[in-house]
Each structure stands twice: as structure tokens, then as C-alpha cells.
Amino acid sequence: MGVAVAIEPAYGQDDQAFTALYREVREPLVAYCRRLTNGVGDPEAIAQEALLRAWQSWDRTTGRPLWPWVLTVARNLVIDEHRRTGRRTALASRAAMAATGDRFPDPEGEIMRAAEHDAVRRAFDGLPAPYQTVVQLHHVEGRSYQEIADLQDVTTETVRGMLRRARHALRAAYVRLEGVPAVVAVGTAFRRLRLRTDALAARAQVRLAETNAFFLPVDAVRGAVAVALIFGATGVAPARTTPPRRPGSVEMAAAPATVPSRAHTTSTTRGEATSTTAPEDALAAASPSGLPFGLGGNDVTTPEEAYFTQLAPTDQTNGDNTVFAVGDAPRGCATVSCPVLFRSADGGATWQRVAATGFRGGSVMLPPAWPADNRIFVLGPDALQESSDGGATFIARTPAGRTGAMSPGFSSGDPVIWVGFAPGWVFHDDTRAVTPLQMWPPPVADYATYAFSPAWPADNRVLLGGWNLGDDGLQSATVTRCRNSTCSVPVVLPGLIGSPELLALPSFVQTGTAFAWSGDRLFRTDDAGGSYHRVRLPGPGKVSTLVATRSDQLFLALAEVTPDGPVGGLYLSTDRGTTWRQLGAHTALSTGVSAVAALHNGNILAAVQPTAGGGLLCSADGGGTWRRRC
8 A cells, every 4th residue: 555545545635634644744755855955055944845846736636646746856956955955966975875874974085075066077078978978877776787778779799898998097187187086096995995985876776767766967977977987997807798687587507708790699598697808807707716806805715814793694495505705804995994705605615715806795685585586685884786697796786785684475476675875775776766655654764774574565564663753862662563554653662772683573463573773772572563672681792683593493692892801701591582591601602602593404604793803603403512614
């Protein structure tokens, strides 16, 4: 049920109805406007004006929901406000900062971005029109060489050559421009990180052009050219030519060394994918072990040398024992953080570091149909990313990330991923569209969290984590239960600040049991989110994560750094959190666990928190004994 359907019977067109409507949507709308304005203009005034204009122009006869239309009007008003205050050129960088949570940009960074923006625009404008077109199609829209060749009626070799010459021309023009060498230090790792961040944010935002996203086209071009400059300067290959693999698709076992002309390209049936490579794509075609790693930390090649924040196994019903480990490299990193991604195909017995070019860290999500659908999705700090080449490269699919959830029906008729950045977004894998989340009332949070019923979408229930602003000015965590697109009154979780993490047990449909947590507080519901009671933690520390097996076994990871040193532990519950038993009490796990995973073959993997040494431990006997490899 759309928002329009839910509102229309309750509200008329008189002033009293509008006042009641504004009272109901004020908090999420003002929070959304505050994020967009980032200190420019009055969010409250913009929210009022947006709702008024949307209300007056909303055509109820079309069935179009009201809430997405309100957001569209609000975005347009924010753009006008930025234009009036003379900050149009800074809009893209400020929006990227809002997506990453950086609310205090440094003046030097703003000056560098402004100078770079102007230099890149002039360099791009100097390209011949055909070259501008292929750069736009490839680096902004993310189209493959074959797609561009089909659109332009040329061969893939022609497209490849045009992109190569365009990058060379851009670099030459960029360096020649007056003042650029003094402003941009592209050769440093820190500068590359900054450029990559802005580029990915701008590039991903272009994906929302059809949903009236508020980035300006000029800034999207700036992001595209920045990507071209980075790739050209560092030798990193651009996006793969192979379309994302889906269930039933076929990938060629071996790729030729060069790309044949279009007349000799291997033909496939619809839904199949072909893989073609050329010398320029050698990095994309190489095995993961032969690729340069991410943004640094290249000398970290084993799990014992890294710190981990997530362990992501495949679905426990498919018999596959693949697990991914997400973390950071503590050595050889020239920036604040160098994300690393490891993969084990045998339940933790052996590990290989994945190249992960473009990977920004975050939370890995694997399709339920894995390994038939062997793509890797990641909710990164500022984008939902996707890899269709085993983790060699990652491409942004949305303009924000950080929190979210994949539909349990992703591989069986509901191919969507919900992203939590206000007001909530839905990535549609089948169409690659990104649309606003249609829940009423919408969640109140900069970043919402979600927990689908395991039987979703047949059981159309979902829990939404957010917050309410109390009289004391603090953000009290809330959880709202929703059915279809209609949500109930949020339930406040005492003592929690911000959006809580959520977990619905596999037995949620029968038992109604789910958990919410943040910091050192854990709550449980046994009535599908109607009420919550606090669960006493079984040991010292804060909750790092909570995971469940298909039989409702719970593994709780605790970790914290105190003045007396690191504390925490790993605990198991077989009665849905009523009682707990500690695992690995005489191992490094007793000094804090930052991540845990229970695998299909019965192995348990746990990551030791960084201040206690990091690395992974594995148990093949239910937690009785632990060692580095299973």
C-alpha cells in the first residue's frame, strides 16, 4: 500500500488536515532537509515550504504516493537555496561529506576541491565531443565497452582506444592548467583516497538522475573525469566489461588475451555473459592474487595480520562453506584506514586476500542463491557497492550506504536492497533503479536499520531502527514494526542513542523473537516488535555483533577497551538469549571479539578485537577448542 493510499482517507484539503499531516511528518522531513542543507538555510522553513508545495501540487487521481513527491520538492528547494547563497560549486563535495558523516570540512580541503573542480572542468571541455561522450558513458554511467560500442555503432576496440586517448589527453591538459600542480598532489596515497571518495560519490549519485537526486550534472562530470585521471595515473583498470552475473548466466572459463572485433565476438543467448579482455584490462582479468590491493596495506596477506569487523558466510542451506572477512590493514597503510577483504572457500581452513579495487570497507551481503549468483554486495561508508568478478573490483550502485539490508527474497522474486540513508532508499537489482523507501510514517534517522522477517516478502513484516529526539535533546533509539508500507508507533529503547542494530531470528514467523542493540545494551522482543525487554549481557564489554544459526542458536560477540585493558568474549545461547555459555574462555577471545560467524559445516569463526592483537580463531568442535585454522 502506497503512502498516497494511506493518507488520502485521513486527510482532506483544508488547513486543519494539512496541520495534522505536518505534525505527523515533521521530524523525518526536517531531519532529511537538515542533511541536505548542511548548514545552508533553515531546514524547518524548507520542510514547511516543501510540504505545502507538494500538498498543493499533489495529484491524488494518479495514485502517486505523497512522500516521494514531498522529498523531490524538498531537494529542489535545497538546490535553490544553495544557488542563492553562491555555493553551487561546493554542493557535490558537501553532499558526499553528508553521506560519510563528515560535518566539519576543513577549509584547505574546500579550496583544493574548488580548484580541482575548475581544472577538471576545463580539461574535460577541451576534449572532442566523441571523447566526452565515451567518458560520460563509461565513467559516469558505468556502461561496459560492449554497451558503448552498441550505442555508438563502433567496435569495442574503438571504444577502448578512445577511452585510453581521452585519459591521456585529460592528464596532459590537467597538468598544463595554471596552478594545478600547486593544488593537487595526485601522486600521494592520501590524495588518491580523497579523489576516489569524491568520484565514487558523484558517480553513484548520477545513477539517481531519474529519481530527481540533487547532485548537479556538472559535478557528475567532475566525478567522472576524476575517475579517469586516477585510473590513467595509477594504472588501475576501469570497470569490467562483463555484465553482472545472475542465476542461470554463463561466464566463459577463460578469457582471450585480446578483444576480438565485433564481427568475431562470441555470441551468447539472452541472459548469458561474455568476458573479453585486452592488455588494458589485464588487471581486471587477472586472478585476485595477481592484483594490487585496494588503497594500501599491500604487505598484509594473511588473516593473522589484519583486524576484522565482519565475517560473512554464505546461506547455511546451500552447503557452500565460503566466508568473507572484512577488516583493516594495520601495516603499510598511508591513509587513515586501508580496508581489506579476505575469502575462504573451505570454512576457514585456508584464506586468500581479495584484490578489492575500489573497496571502501563496510558490510558484505551475499545473494541467497550463492554460488549460482556469485556477486558480492557491500554496504560501504558512502555507497552500496557491487562486485561481479569475485571481489577484484567494486562499483558503486547508490549514493549512500553505511546501513541497510538485503531482502531474503533477493534471489527468488524480490531483488531489492534497502539502504538506510535518510529518508531510506531501495536499490532494484533487476532494473538498477534507486527509489525512495515508501513506508508510512517514514523512519526518523540519519541512517535507519532494517530487519526483514526471514519469510519476507510472503510474510510482509519488517522492523525499522531509528530514533526520536527527546526533550533533553538526546536521540533515543526506537524500533518500528511495519507491515507492507504501513508502520506502527515506534517503541523507545531506554538508554540507547541513535539507530540500533537489529536481528530477526529464523523462527521469527513462529516466535516473534528479534533483538535490538547498541553499545552495552541488548533488547529482545517476543511479540514481533510490539514490546521489548532488556537482556542482561553475560560478560563485560559492548555488543560487537549478534548472529543466529538456522536452529536459533545465538552467538554474541562482546568487546571494549577499558583503562585496565581490552575486555569482552564470545557467548552461545541455545534458548533464544535466556541463558548464555562462554566459548574460548582461556583464549584470546576472552579479551574481546569484534566479529563472529557460524558456518554450514559447523565451524565457528571469531575475530579478536584489534587492541587484543586482531586476527581470527576457528573452532571445529562447537567452541571447545580454538586455533588459527580449522
